[in-house]
Amino acid sequence: MSFEPKIVAMLCNWCSYAGADLAGVSRFQYPPTTRVIRVMCSTRVEPSFVLKSFLNGADGVLVGGCHLGDCHYVTGNYYTIGKMNMARKLLKYAGIDEKRLRLEWVSASEGEKFASVVTDFTGELKELGPLGEETKNSLALRAAFNVSLKPRIRILATKERMLTVEGNKYGEIYTPYEFDRISDGIVWDEINEEKIRLLLQQNACTLLEIAEKTGLKKETVFLYLMDFIKRGEASFRAVSYTHLTLPTKA
Ligand code: FES
Numbered sequence: 001m002s003f004e005p006k007i008v009a010m011l012c013n014w015c016s017y018a019g020a021d022l023a024g025v026s027r028f029q030y031p032p033t034t035r036v037i038r039v040m041c042s043t044r045v046e047p048s049f050v051l052k053s054f055l056n057g058a059d060g061v062l063v064g065g066c067h068l069g070d071c072h073y074v075t076g077n078y079y080t081i082g083k084m085n086m087a088r089k090l091l092k093y094a095g096i097d098e099k100r101l102r103l104e105w106v107s108a109s110e111g112e113k114f115a116s117v118v119t120d121f122t123g124e125l126k127e128l129g130p131l132g133e134e135t136k137n138s139l140a141l142r143a144a145f146n147v148s149l150k151p152r153i154r155i156l157a158t159k160e161r162m163l164t165v166e167g168n169k170y171g172e173i174y175t176p177y178e179f180d181r182i183s184d185g186i187v188w189d190e191i192n193e194e195k196i197r198l199l200l201q202q203n204a205c206t207l208l209e210i211a212e213k214t215g216l217k218k219e220t221v222f223l224y225l226m227d228f229i230k231r232g233e234a235s236f237r238a239v240s241y242t243h244l245t246l247p248t249k250a
Contacts, residue, residue: 003130004033009062016114020064046148051090051094060125063103095138102117102121156183
């Protein structure tokens, strides 16, 4: 049987949702692969919504909004760009191809465009194949989802526009490259920490087991564990570098 991808389509009420409606009313043909969720503005779609969709079995996520400058809430969709950039970073660390997330601007009068976006995205997902149970249940994806809920990450996603276009309160403006480098470092750090936290919650683990399951170097895991211990989130059960065990809670 040929693979039919499942696409979660989160569409803004004022443009893309109306565009999807028009595609139906106008009887434009497109594959029945989307499950539509209506949101008031595309900026309502948080990175965590995207990660959650993949955790729940989606093969692709389509986010649709008004064209830039046409958002019903003036600058809402500019913030969507930052949020989806963050979602792509999280997907990358979760081992999911960024092509599985698509952001498109479709106006209420562009029914034909909506149909062609869905057709094209479905074709691309067919080429990529199903997401796979292993990825859906992976430690990395669960860690990425937990990280996407953290206030630090949510703030970073919404501040992209401010920091790269408008400037901070000291008038400093970062280049997209600088912003990317800073946010990459923060996301990487948060995901590693979350992976270790999840492993500790599952069971007491040795340092070597954690290193193996996270793919991190032993020395790096050791430094993260020191931070956990400093914060009182974990404690040593036995002191031995190679057989260090940590209980779930201090
Ligand atoms: Fe459509 Fe904001 S209302 S993107």
